[in-house]
Amino acid sequence: MPHINVIPYQSSWSLEYENHAKQLLPSIHNQIIRIDHIGSTSVPGLAAKDIIDFQIAVPEFTKEFLETMKSLGYQHHPHLKDNSPLNADPGQWQKEVFTEPEGARRFNIHIRQMGAFNMRQALLFRDYLRSHPASVKAYGLLKQRLAEKHPDDRTFYYAIKDPIFEIIWEAAEYWAKNTGWHI
Numbered sequence: 001m002p003h004i005n006v007i008p009y010q011s012s013w014s015l016e017y018e019n020h021a022k023q024l025l026p027s028i029h030n031q032i033i034r035i036d037h038i039g040s041t042s043v044p045g046l047a048a049k050d051i052i053d054f055q056i057a058v059p060e061f062t063k064e065f066l067e068t069m070k071s072l073g074y075q076h077h078p079h080l081k082d083n084s085p086l087n088a089d090p091g092q093w094q095k096e097v098f099t100e101p102e103g104a105r106r107f108n109i110h111i112r113q114m115g116a117f118n119m120r121q122a123l124l125f126r127d128y129l130r131s132h133p134a135s136v137k138a139y140g141l142l143k144q145r146l147a148e149k150h151p152d153d154r155t156f157y158y159a160i161k162d163p164i165f166e167i168i169w170e171a172a173e174y175w176a177k178n179t180g181w182h183i
Contacts, residue, residue, distance in 0.1 A: 038125075052105075074109065096111040129168070
């Protein structure tokens, strides 16, 4: 497993996302609904691993789209899935993951169905943090300290970070209801 390295926010992350999305879109635009910058690198000021996350929303999962991504050199990781709560509808948590072509800048592409819970979750979490700088600072500091103290223990890192995500998620849902936020 690779070493966990959380670094301070880099203003170049959004530009790197935009540039890569512009390169990717001509090949997939007729098969998708939207593409978004998600994850920690999409939140100004948030410390993160230097891996840019994309979310591509598709109308449905098709073999054709997966083959398109593979033909463009992206590496498919069918074993990577979202963690769903117990008794959750599996259709709301389906995803496919691709990573960069060999030798390219590191990023993850999460393919999710438009309107599915996990697709909404990624956007709401991002937007909530963008609107709450104190949460950004605290969450980033937690991630940095965990990575510094346990850089080679992914199990420990996520065992601490994931429950914090859940706490922030509850606040994000409350915020969404009170602000009228929607996809």
